[in-house]
Amino acid sequence: MLENLGKELELNGWLHGIRGSNKFQFLTFRSSGQLIQVIADKEILGDEVFKMVKSLTQETSLSIKGLIVANEKANFGWEMHLKEIKIVSPSTDYPITPKEHGTDFLFSHRHLWLRSKKQLAILRIRSELSFQIRNFFHEKRYTNIDTPILTGSVGESAGTLFSTEYFDLGKAYLAQTGQLYLETAIFAHEKVYCFGPTFRAEKSKTRRHLTEFWMLEAETAFMENEQNILFQDEFVRTVVRRTVEACKLDLDILERDTNHLLNQVEKSFQVIDYKQAIEILQAAQFSIEWGDDINAEGENILTEKIGGALFVKNYPRAIKAFYMKQNPDDPRTVLCADLIAPDGVGEIIGGSEREVDYDKLVERIYEEGLPVESYSWYLDLRKYGSVPHSGWGLGLERLVAWVCGLPHVRECIPFPRMMYRIFP
Amino acid sequence: MLENLGKELELNGWLHGIRGSNKFQFLTFRSSGQLIQVIADKEILGDEVFKMVKSLTQETSLSIKGLIVANEKANFGWEMHLKEIKIVSPSTDYPITPKEHGTDFLFSHRHLWLRSKKQLAILRIRSELSFQIRNFFHEKRYTNIDTPILTGSVGESAGTLFSTEYFDLGKAYLAQTGQLYLETAIFAHEKVYCFGPTFRAEKSKTRRHLTEFWMLEAETAFMENEQNILFQDEFVRTVVRRTVEACKLDLDILERDTNHLLNQVEKSFQVIDYKQAIEILQAAQFSIEWGDDINAEGENILTEKIGGALFVKNYPRAIKAFYMKQNPDDPRTVLCADLIAPDGVGEIIGGSEREVDYDKLVERIYEEGLPVESYSWYLDLRKYGSVPHSGWGLGLERLVAWVCGLPHVRECIPFPRMMYRIFP
Numbered sequence: 001m002l003e004n005l006g007k008e009l010e011l012n013g014w015l016h017g018i019r020g021s022n023k024f025q026f027l028t029f030r031s032s033g034q035l036i037q038v039i040a041d042k043e044i045l046g047d048e049v050f051k052m053v054k055s056l057t058q059e060t061s062l063s064i065k066g067l068i069v070a071n072e073k074a075n076f077g078w079e080m081h082l083k084e085i086k087i088v089s090p091s092t093d094y095p096i097t098p099k100e101h102g103t104d105f106l107f108s109h110r111h112l113w114l115r116s117k118k119q120l121a122i123l124r125i126r127s128e129l130s131f132q133i134r135n136f137f138h139e140k141r142y143t144n145i146d147t148p149i150l151t152g153s154v155g156e157s158a159g160t161l162f163s164t165e166y167f168d169l170g171k172a173y174l175a176q177t178g179q180l181y182l183e184t185a186i187f188a189h190e191k192v193y194c195f196g197p198t199f200r201a202e203k204s205k206t207r208r209h210l211t212e213f214w215m216l217e218a219e220t221a222f223m224e225n226e227q228n229i230l231f232q233d234e235f236v237r238t239v240v241r242r243t244v245e246a247c248k249l250d251l252d253i254l255e256r257d258t259n260h261l262l263n264q265v266e267k268s269f270q271v272i273d274y275k276q277a278i279e280i281l282q283a284a285q286f287s288i289e290w291g292d293d294i295n296a297e298g299e300n301i302l303t304e305k306i307g308g309a310l311f312v313k314n315y316p317r318a319i320k321a322f323y324m325k326q327n328p329d330d331p332r333t334v335l336c337a338d339l340i341a342p343d344g345v346g347e348i349i350g351g352s353e354r355e356v357d358y359d360k361l362v363e364r365i366y367e368e369g370l371p372v373e374s375y376s377w378y379l380d381l382r383k384y385g386s387v388p389h390s391g392w393g394l395g396l397e398r399l400v401a402w403v404c405g406l407p408h409v410r411e412c413i414p415f416p417r418m419m420y421r422i423f424p
Numbered sequence: 425m426l427e428n429l430g431k432e433l434e435l436n437g438w439l440h441g442i443r444g445s446n447k448f449q450f451l452t453f454r455s456s457g458q459l460i461q462v463i464a465d466k467e468i469l470g471d472e473v474f475k476m477v478k479s480l481t482q483e484t485s486l487s488i489k490g491l492i493v494a495n496e497k498a499n500f501g502w503e504m505h506l507k508e509i510k511i512v513s514p515s516t517d518y519p520i521t522p523k524e525h526g527t528d529f530l531f532s533h534r535h536l537w538l539r540s541k542k543q544l545a546i547l548r549i550r551s552e553l554s555f556q557i558r559n560f561f562h563e564k565r566y567t568n569i570d571t572p573i574l575t576g577s578v579g580e581s582a583g584t585l586f587s588t589e590y591f592d593l594g595k596a597y598l599a600q601t602g603q604l605y606l607e608t609a610i611f612a613h614e615k616v617y618c619f620g621p622t623f624r625a626e627k628s629k630t631r632r633h634l635t636e637f638w639m640l641e642a643e644t645a646f647m648e649n650e651q652n653i654l655f656q657d658e659f660v661r662t663v664v665r666r667t668v669e670a671c672k673l674d675l676d677i678l679e680r681d682t683n684h685l686l687n688q689v690e691k692s693f694q695v696i697d698y699k700q701a702i703e704i705l706q707a708a709q710f711s712i713e714w715g716d717d718i719n720a721e722g723e724n725i726l727t728e729k730i731g732g733a734l735f736v737k738n739y740p741r742a743i744k745a746f747y748m749k750q751n752p753d754d755p756r757t758v759l760c761a762d763l764i765a766p767d768g769v770g771e772i773i774g775g776s777e778r779e780v781d782y783d784k785l786v787e788r789i790y791e792e793g794l795p796v797e798s799y800s801w802y803l804d805l806r807k808y809g810s811v812p813h814s815g816w817g818l819g820l821e822r823l824v825a826w827v828c829g830l831p832h833v834r835e836c837i838p839f840p841r842m843m844y845r846i847f848p
Contacts, residue, residue: 012646012811033613089809111802114612152847167625168844187438188454189544190456414569
């Protein structure tokens with residue numbers, strides 16, 4: 001925009017805010033998703049136009065014309081001196097005013113709240129992250145395989161699935177993961193990923209859960225757990241670095257320290273064993289024993305002790321999904337890893353090497369009480385040229401929360417779906 | 425790979441096919457999604473290894489080592505002369521043999537069929553198209569807004585929605601479109617798009633319908649119908665051109681004439697009025713009258729008469745969605761356009777300028793018999809700074825069908841969902 005200094009420009013947009021005196025009015029004008037300072041000077045505009053400007057209400061859509069003038073204190077280093085103004089459409093009693101509003105009120109007005117400065121920044125960062133994620137996989141020649149949402153079979157656990165009637169075929173379930181389908185595609189494409197909405201009908205109301213969220217899943221043939229960890233490490237550090245570099249202005253709006261963030265992804269993340277994690281937690285007087293899952297509080301202690309994000313690998317078999325490969329060095333555990341993000345965000349990736357042995361897999365499906373007949377096609381993959389392979393899944397909203405420095409995932413998606421929220 | 429000529433290479437993959445004599449065996453080896461010719465020479469390998477090679481069955485996973493040698497007739501201009509071979513995992517009675525299989529059989533074995541040469545090519549092209557679509561919008565600084573799948577309100581028509589129980593909040597519906605949600609975001613970001621799965625519980629069994637398909641939708645503030653058409657034109661021609669250039673080898677596999685395709689997107693598509701379209705069809709002895717929708721057969725006649733893709737604009741109001749803006753020059757019609765692709769593909773984009781007037785919109789919602797209360801948040805957008813805006817939606821699978829030259833969309837998605845198919 002600085003190339004426009006001294007020029008007259010015409011802009012379309014909305015009145016984000018207004019304040020001033022009887023001589024000057026200062027408009028915050030939202031155009032192309034940016035907030036621009038516009039000065040209305042009574043002497044230049046004349047009494048009648050100035051009076052109209054002064055009476056403008058929040059969110060009125062406008063077409064304005066004026067001179068672009070340098071001003072160090074303004075956003076982007078410039079402001080507009082208003083010459084002409086035309087109302088496109090009025091706005092009366094816009095519900096979201098500059099005063100404080102409650103969370104419930106704001107989420108009930110999410111369709112309007114999106115216009116707010118911070119929400120604009122968050123969703124721009126989400127958009128950039130999404131693009132950088134796809135760009136990373138495109139560079140690495142991964143094939144994007146869109147896995148189905150409507151499925152006849154059941155993912156990890158039957159209790160937390162949304163279902164729908166599917167013509168004469170009975171019930172279909174909304175997929176909790178694309179992983180099993182992705183696994184079919186590695187036999188063709190070897191390196192594949194999917195990235196789309198995922199559903200969990202969980203009755204949980206934590207700050208890290210949504211019933212509908214976007215998940216990135218990657219699956220690679222001939223990749224073992226240790227390489228899988230290195231791959232995730234490269235992935236997360238690359239996409240976060242690129243996004244921070246592209247979104248500095250938005251991160252400023254969120255008062256997120258970009259240097260802190262860049263430092264966090266400068267070096268490879270530490271990798272510790274589940275056993276070590278338990279020892280660290282016990283040494284910190286945290287009540288946990290071998291075999292327990294590590295909860296949000298435990299994750300926070302770990303990232304503080306380690307001083308950043310970390311991988312915890314080789315969890316006990318009993319608390320992980322049926323498809324994870326048994327650890328040959330310690331059969332009580334599986335070859336897996338979770339990536340735990342710092343700043344209170346917690347687990348953002350879960351990954352593992354997959355069980356390749358047909359019989360072991362069937363045994364685990366029975367152990368979990370899952371209907372083995374729904375997995376017939378998945379089990380076929382272990383019959384016809386089974387190969388070692390690994391994969392992982394990343395929750396987009398948690399990554400957005402980390403990058404933006406937000407305590408809750410619900411602002412990290414345009415229209416969050418929670419146990420008590422399906423509107424708007 | 426040509427840089428590897430004369431070198432010894434180790435590859436992992438699968439035995440795609442095998443044939444030969446008692447002296448030589450010719451293996452088609454699938455590695456990194458490519459089919460590579462591998463020559464097994466009894467004299468080099470020795471009796472025992474050669475015998476093992478000869479007995480290998482389709483889809484056995486292998487680790488092989490050999491010399492890379494130039495051969496003009498082989499794929500990519502080279503082949504491997506086998507030196508060492510190790511079975512990773514066996515494959516007995518692989519169901520998809522080189523013989524012909526019926527369509528139903530193949531779709532029931534989709535999890536394995538993905539390994540076939542043509543299916544590999546189609547999904548690689550889909551993957552590239554998806555990336556080029558996102559890349560186009562990223563270049564144009566559009567914000568990616570992921571619209572929700574689970575919605576309390578109803579899109580275009582209530583009769584063709586999948587529904588699910590949503591905790592204590594009653595029924596939720598699977599979104600047929602993200603458009604209404606996208607419209608909320610233009611007031612913040614001005615230029616937005618979404619790209620994700622979409623659902624239609626339609627009891628239709630045509631070659632152009634799926635119950636779950638991927639749709640790209642774009643929405644732009646301060647854009648009128650005519651600009652909207654030009655924007656779609658640029659979009660389609662750009663992403664098709666870039667995909668064809670990136671996927672020449674895959675298009676060769678599908679025997680798709682890339683020059684024909686590039687010619688089709690070289691110049692801007694023609695734009696004709698619905699009225700003109702009716703006249704052209706009537707002149708071609710096709711039975712149609714003003715007010716009728718144009719069916720697949722009519723679309724094919726139009727692309728043949730025009731000699732390529734074309735936009736048909738300003739359809740009768742009664743056959744289009746409630747949110748389309750009335751045409752001020754002819755109130756019986758709306759400011760819209762469909763993009764019709766040639767080669768028998770038909771409509772791939774539907775777009776329009778949106779109605780901005782609150783009262784007209786309410787009237788149309790009532791006319792369509794839709795529940796006005798579910799649209800309260802959408803109607804809010806016309807209360808608070810309404811602006812002219814336009815948008816459009818593209819069905820990904822139809823675009824893939826066009827690029828690949830396929831008669832049916834069902835092979836254009838990894839796991840197609842149709843009225844009679846939810847498995848695997």
